[in-house]
Amino acid sequence: MKLGYTAVTAALAILTARGGDRAGMEGAAPPAATATPAPQSAAAPMLTTNDDSLLAEPTWAVLFAGHDLISFNTIGGANWQLVDGVVQADSGEPGWLVTKGAYTDFRIQVEFQASAETNSGVFIRCEDPQDVSAERCYEINVFDLNQNENNRTGAIVNLAPPAVAVMAGDAWNTLDITAEGDRLLVRFNDTVTVDVEDTKHARGNIGLQYNGGPIKFRAVRLRPL
Numbered sequence: 523m524k525l526g527y528t529a530v531t532a533a534l535a536i537l538t539a540r541g542g543d544r545a546g547m548e549g550a551a552p553p554a555a556t557a558t559p560a561p562q563s564a565a566a567p568m569l570t571t572n573d574d575s576l577l578a579e580p581t582w583a584v585l586f587a588g589h590d591l592i593s594f595n596t597i598g599g600a601n602w603q604l605v606d607g608v609v610q611a612d613s614g615e616p617g618w619l620v621t622k623g624a625y626t627d628f629r630i631q632v633e634f635q636a637s638a639e640t641n642s643g644v645f646i647r648c649e650d651p652q653d654v655s656a657e658r659c660y661e662i663n664v665f666d667l668n669q670n671e672n673n674r675t676g677a678i679v680n681l682a683p684p685a686v687a688v689m690a691g692d693a694w695n696t697l698d699i700t701a702e703g704d705r706l707l708v709r710f711n712d713t714v715t716v717d718v719e720d721t722k723h724a725r726g727n728i729g730l731q732y733n734g735g736p737i738k739f740r741a742v743r744l745r746p747l
Contacts, residue, residue: 581745582743582744582745583743583744583745584741584742584743585621585630585728585742585743585744586609586739586740586741586742587607587740587741587742588604588606588607588608588609588740588741589604589607590604591604591609591619593621593622593623594619594620594621594622594730595619595620595621595622595651596617596618596619596620597617597618597620597651597652597654598614598615598616598617598618598732599614599615599616599617600613600614600615600616600617600618600732601613601614602617602619602732607740608635608738608739608740609738609739609740610736610737610738610739611732611736611737612732612735612736612737614732616731616732616733616734617731617732618645618654618729618730618731618732619729619730619739620648620651620654620727620728620729621651621727621728621729622727623727624651624725624726624727625646625647625701625725625726625727625728625744625746626647626701626724626725627701627702627703627746627747628700628701628702628744628745628746628747629698629699629700629701629702629744629745629747630644630646630697630698630699630728630742630743630744630745631696631697631698631699631741631742631743631744632644632696632697632699632730632739632741632742633694633695633696633739633740633741633742634664634690634694634695634696634697634737634738634739634740635690635692635693635694635695635736635737635738636664636666636690636691636692636695636735636736636737636738637691637692637735637736638666638667638689638690638691638692639666639667639734639735640664640665640666640690640734640735640736640737641664641665641668641733641734641735642663642664642665642730642731642732642733642735642737643661643662643663643664643665643679643731643733644661644662644664644697644699644728644729644730644731645659645660645661645662645728645729645730645731646659646660646662646699646701646723646726646728647659647660647701647723647724647725647726647727647728648723648726648727648728648729649723649725649726650726651726651727651729654727654729654731656679656680657680658723659723659726659729660678660681660701660706660720660722660723661678661679661680661731662676662677662678662679662697662699662708662716663675663676663677663678663679664690664697664737666689666690666691671683674687675688675689675690675710676688676708676710676713676715676716677715677716678706678708678716678718681706681718681720681722682706682716682718684710684715684716685714685715685716685717686713686714686715688710688711688713688715690710694740695710695711696709696710696711696712697709697710698710698712700747702747704719704720704721705717705718705719706718706719706720728744730742
């Protein structure tokens with residue numbers, strides 16, 4: 523059967539159109555991938571040494587890590603120096619590193635090194651940061667050779683003698699002190715030396731003391747309760 527010119531022309535047009543569609547499909551670029559934004563990590567909380575920020579973030583706050591004394595004021599005449607990641611004193615008049623913040627209920631851990639002759643201590647709940655003493659604060663003593671056995675290393679001076687005789691002499695040690703309400707708990711290298719209740723001092727600053735003999739402090743951290 524012969525096809526008329528009109529029918530042939532129409533068939534060619536249909537084939538051409540179909541081929542063009544196929545070519546267009548084969549040559550088309552794949553759709554662009556949709557970019558997925560990377561998840562944003564939450565910024566780490568900034569820990570400072572004032573009560574408000576510590577209570578808002580109930581974790582450990584580093585007061586001293588060997589770099590600076592930004593969390594402390596110095597009072598007295600000790601020759602405090604930053605040396606090899608520690609703060610140390612070995613001469614001068616009695617002196618303290620006193621926290622800029624005041625605290626009520628907390629746990630503090632202090633790593634220190636002292637000789638047997640050293641007279642030092644950690645003072646807590648000090649009512650007046652310019653007048654640090656065993657009368658105005660609770661003093662957790664570091665003094666191995668104290669002639670008053672009730673006030674030697676591990677004691678709270680004039681309040682509670684150490685339940686166990688401990689020695690600090692020439693080694694790195696940790697004082698772990700908890701003040702929560704009326705309860706005061708002192709651990710010396712995981713040994714409980716004092717567990718007592720007292721209402722004399724409810725809130726205040728913390729002081730690290732030099733009062734004769736070499737003393738070094740490192741890794742001082744605090745946690746609110």
